[in-house]
Amino acid sequence: MNDVVHVRDLVKTYGGVPAVDGIGFDVAIGETFGLLGANGAGKTTTLECLLGVSRPDAGSVTILGLDPRTRRKELFQRVGVQFQEARYQDKITVDELCRATRALYREADDPAKLLARFSLTEVRKQAVESLSGGQRQRLFVVLALIPRPEVVFLDELTTGLDVKARRDVWNLLDEMRQQGMTIVLTSHFMDEVEALCDRVIILRKGRIVFEGTVAEAVASGPFASFEDAYLAYAEPAEHAESVE
Numbered sequence: 001m002n003d004v005v006h007v008r009d010l011v012k013t014y015g016g017v018p019a020v021d022g023i024g025f026d027v028a029i030g031e032t033f034g035l036l037g038a039n040g041a042g043k044t045t046t047l048e049c050l051l052g053v054s055r056p057d058a059g060s061v062t063i064l065g066l067d068p069r070t071r072r073k074e075l076f077q078r079v080g081v082q083f084q085e086a087r088y089q090d091k092i093t094v095d096e097l098c099r100a101t102r103a104l105y106r107e108a109d110d111p112a113k114l115l116a117r118f119s120l121t122e123v124r125k126q127a128v129e130s131l132s133g134g135q136r137q138r139l140f141v142v143l144a145l146i147p148r149p150e151v152v153f154l155d156e157l158t159t160g161l162d163v164k165a166r167r168d169v170w171n172l173l174d175e176m177r178q179q180g181m182t183i184v185l186t187s188h189f190m191d192e193v194e195a196l197c198d199r200v201i202i203l204r205k206g207r208i209v210f211e212g213t214v215a216e217a218v219a220s221g222p223f224a225s226f227e228d229a230y231l232a233y234a235e236p237a238e239h240a241e242s243v244e
């Protein structure tokens, strides 16, 4: 099986309200896959179910052929994760956090090399809480890469980055992709999605309303740009060029 991620009929409800409502998709090895949708559409909930952090009410998920809930330890060694709200100890420095993370993995990459690639060498002795928003965001990408993962999950990774830092992260992701890494990301920036993603799904109210490439989305209606197509799928009531 070449699928790194395999999802079928996934349902997750909170208080009887479905956050994810019966979705299914696959991510192939080496693919950069975008999980798109408006605020509250169900992207983070989907990621949490994929990673075994959240227990789905129904459906099946495998990552690298393994069930993330029963084979979590094994998967943990092979998967990199960057969440929007990462938790870390108070006062811990960048170096200390990287060392502590490295100690968790058998095949860990050299944090110093990764810090240099993400232009964080200068702040390595600083407390994580003293970093700027963009520096912290880049640090979380470094932490996700320390295990030398086969697949990496990135939740809105460029939110809060300045223009240059965003470009730098794109270039690094492109490099990772060329090295064969599978990347699953969420993003609210359609230029980023166009630059990075081989394929996307667009979620609306926990359901998949589009699956395909950026070019296929644009060609699926009278859209001048991918952003127009995205809006028509993700926010049809707000948008004149609704696909409904």
Ligand code: ATP
Pocket: 014, 015, 018, 019, 037, 038, 039, 040, 041, 042, 043, 044, 045, 046
């Ligand atoms: P954003 O772009 O704002 O990050 P999202 O697409 O990641 O949004 P989710 O965080 O998955 O959306 O939320 C989907 C729905 O599930 C929302 O209505 C949210 O309020 C609800 N939800 C998510 N987590 C919980 C929770 N722990 N308890 C109750 N409701 C939740």
